[in-house]
Amino acid sequence: MKNYSRQRETILQILRSTDTHPSASAVYNEVRKVIPNISLGTVYRNLAALSDEGVILSLSVGDGYEHFDGNSAPHAHLHCKCCGKIYDAPLKQDILSETAKENDFSSETTVYIVYGVCSKCKSD
Amino acid sequence: MKNYSRQRETILQILRSTDTHPSASAVYNEVRKVIPNISLGTVYRNLAALSDEGVILSLSVGDGYEHFDGNSAPHAHLHCKCCGKIYDAPLKQDILSETAKENDFSSETTVYIVYGVCSKCKSD
DNA sequence: ACCTAAATCAGTAATGATTACTATTTTATT
DNA sequence: AATAAAATAGTAATCATTACTGATTTAGGT
Numbered sequence A, B: 001m002k003n004y005s006r007q008r009e010t011i012l013q014i015l016r017s018t019d020t021h022p023s024a025s026a027v028y029n030e031v032r033k034v035i036p037n038i039s040l041g042t043v044y045r046n047l048a049a050l051s052d053e054g055v056i057l058s059l060s061v062g063d064g065y066e067h068f069d070g071n072s073a074p075h076a077h078l079h080c081k082c083c084g085k086i087y088d089a090p091l092k093q094d095i096l097s098e099t100a101k102e103n104d105f106s107s108e109t110t111v112y113i114v115y116g117v118c119s120k121c122k123s124d
Numbered sequence C: 001a002c003c004t005a006a007a008t009c010a011g012t013a014a015t016g017a018t019t020a021c022t023a024t025t026t027t028a029t030t
Numbered sequence D: 001a002a003t004a005a006a007a008t009a010g011t012a013a014t015c016a017t018t019a020c021t022g023a024t025t026t027a028g029g030t
Helices: A006-016 A024-031 A040-053 A095-102 A119-123 B006-016 B024-031 B040-053 B095-102 B119-123
Strands: A057-060 A066-069 A076-080 A086-089 A106-117 B057-060 B066-069 B076-080 B086-089 B106-117
Touching: A006 A024, A006 A040, A024 A040, A024 A066, A040 A057, A040 A066, A057 A106, A076 B095, A086 B095, A095 A106, A095 B076, A095 B086, A095 B106, A106 B095, B006 B024, B006 B040, B024 B040, B024 B066, B040 B057, B040 B066, B057 B106, B095 B106
Parallel strands: A076 A106, B076 B106
Antiparallel strands: A057 A066, A076 A086, A106 B106, B057 B066, B076 B086
16 A cells, blocks of 8 residues: 555545546545645646556546546446436456557556447436 | 538548547648638637547547547557557457447447557667 | 655646637528 | 528637645655
């Protein structure tokens, strides 16, 4: 276990306790409940550090902000362009890691995104 | 075949004639060789329109700009964090479309990204 | 414990890719 | 040809993210 600062540790715990794929400012609002005077720059810096480490996932779905995921294991992200939600879904196969290996590419992180409309929005 | 404006048609042809996944301003610089007084806003608007249509792919690899791909068919993107290049690679299976179907999610576009280091950068 | 250097922080200012806006031009339809 | 709708060039505004600065905390050595 790495020796993280209180700020970084808190950010990581928040990300691991949700499946909402929050943006940096959403994370900021949550962390402030625990560390009221944390700065937004600190949140960005630690999100970048955790993402560089491969501990969290950073994903962009084209809605203007970066989203973060405390689960960095390979899984699918289903982004509904109607309600904006990002759903997690398990994958039967990690085809990206396999493809990387076949191409002599050192895979560190894999990101799977589907754009479309979720079942809830379809029925509304 | 849709009836595209000269600007949109030119942008699409440029994207289809390269595999470099250019940014909006890189596309802008290319289009200006053909339509010198095209505006950057027009490039952005048409890239968004083509992306909404599913004719091109818009992908973010975390380097600050959006990248565009004239090939919207499912394939892998290998992003080297060392040289910054995005390599295309074929996929044996479109696992994302399958996963979407299993989850009653209407898939329109799929994006596959691997982050890591390419063979060229490894050998340098 | 003390000391020093490195890392991290809070707070604020700056950046720059993207978007919004407006007046003009082009396209489509009748 | 007349009218309405769509697209454009050019410019101004936005705002998520990054950079910066001086203060604070952490880590390792003595």
